[in-house]
Amino acid sequence: MLKTIAAVVKNAKAPFELVEIELPDPGPREVLIRIVGVGICHTDLASRDGLLGAPFPSIFGHEGSGVVEKTGSQVTKLEPGDHVVLSPDSDGTCRHCQRGFPMYCDQYPELNFQTNPEGPRASVLNGGRTYLKYFGQSSFAGYALASDRNAIKVTKDVPLKILGPLGCGVQTGAGTVMNGLRPHAGSTMVVLGTGAVGLSAIMGALICGCSDIIAVSRTPDRLELAKTLGASDTINTNEETDLAAAIRARLPAGADYILDAAGAPGLIGPAIGGLGKLGTLALVAVPPTVDRTIELPWFPTLLQGQSVSGFVEGNSIPEVFIPQMIELYRLGRFPFDKLLQFYPFDKINQAVEDQIAGKVVKAILELSTA
Template sequence: MQIKAAVLNGYNQPYELENLELSSIKEDEVLVKIVASGMCQSDETNRKGYDGYTQLPTVLGHEGSGIVEKIGKNVVGIEPGDHVVITYAYCGHCDSCLTGLPVSCDDWDLNFLGKRQDETPYFTKEDGTPVMRFFGQSSFSTYSIVSPSSLTKVDKSIDLRLVGPLGCGFITGSGTVFNVLKPEPGTTIAVFGTGAVGLAAMMAAKISGCTKIIAVDIHDNRLDLAKELGATHTINSKNINVVDAIRELTNGKGVNYSVDTTGVQAVVKDSIKVLAVGGSVAPLGMGGDIDINIFEDLAMENRNIVGARIGKAVPQLSIRQMVEFYKEGNFAFDKLVKFYKFEDINEAADESSSGKVIKPILVIDETYTPGS
């Protein structure tokens, strides 16, 4: 079938809307009509070629939501007409999957192969050139073929245009708090960077009962929003020494937990220095190497650095959990978003990179009506 997709043909190039041929689904695949897709900083990182392994040409996008159009004959638990959020794929049978950690799946490359394992492409250009799939979905397209394990069904009363980002940015931030750090009521946390991931972590910290939730950023407008969403204190680190400020707010002890979403070396180091004795930090930003003193910064303070790929979340549980929190008014991710038409994808990317918009969402199917 012919579809429309935003194709990346070269690093640091704008997205180009093109007509592509989408292959027929196989027996273990699902065809989804994409309603909307969030834009994530990971998309921008790949557009610029920073990761070093993005294959071109490709269709990016990995925060998709949509409606199941067709299923392969071996697919169970998913039916045409189901409303779904799309996230990462996993095999379901390796040791990690069987012990409740699909995010550590042995076959994580399922998300980055670009083509099927038999080398057949999902997308091709009109001249026959294969176009690579991204992160198991390529949601910057009108239709996509995905694995059943990538899908979480959501109630049809939920606005599908809103929920795509639950599959990456919001699940990463909230999952890091709920599943990895697991703060007890009455503990303290600092969140560095108040983009989508950071604000999701902050809202999860509030739900968890943290008594001091300290938001750190260099943009006052984002800090104002953080305060609205539950931060008890905000710090503009452009103007203030953040380590001293957090020590002062915590009677010299430091925070029990911290989350870094920036990946900036100096900020990551600060996220370690602000920890109390026995504290834990989850670095989530797409940064590089940092220099730390293993003895003084970690061993002598009993501190922990913990990994949290996609918040160590099981999507089919965590996405539904976030939807319920949203319904109850405790996870107001809708305050972070701005909608764009599909053809305005480059404007959305620019406004995301500049920090003007926290979470751009491309409305790909403009005929969709919430609740239908």
């Protein structure tokens, strides 16, 4: 058993409360991680607000980076002292995992969204228990338990505290482009939304050689940031209200790809009018509610051979893609650190408030040093 501080949410829409908990010892295939930094993701906040079915009380957090402190008896690929980035968990045995698609694991809801009411929990030292292993980690805490599948060993020559978002938000945006869409050089892409996911998609599109990369947002500062990261043009939806026309003004044949990282129904419908023949609409952002639907122009979509695809975590194999992103960062080709702002762990509610208000792109909570 290990005592540590964790940010617990007691009820839907309640604030994060720092309390002392007692973690169980690692199981045979588990590792104990001392968390150095953890990003705040939109999905954490959607779960906090009760939108994704997570139970309460619960410890969220799923963009953790840290140091291995202890390993279970059957863990062979990690050892104490290793630096790791934590990603979503998967069972490794289902047909999707076996085909190289761990983000579509048959056990994904149970392993990542705590859907099992009998799932792992920690004791709260002032009384009660709290659910654990959100996205296989629950890294809003000084220490976290992860599995040997979702703790990804990384190099020690890059600051560990910046790496957590590579496990989710950055991986989702860049991976959707680089692993999912795989655009050929000279393709055109429109990215809806300039949060961490959208800006990471822009960086991924630049790496893939897209000739036109258009960022869509209503925030001028974010559009300027998008330009520094690879956007060739921008659309401010406060100034250009006909999104399809704005896209066609820049890309008369329409875009080869439109990637939604905004999750705003009012953007997706109009944007489809800017999609070109054989174009793909990539759905990435979590919708406002799980039952939200989108409507497609039936005949034009059919006639132009267009497709709509969803992407979870960028269709990534984290053990492969996270080290690739780190190497691109080291080469100066993937400056994801420009998205980050750091906060002490005890300022978690302030960090959440600032991120929701758009004052920061990606808030990182600092817990310890490597």
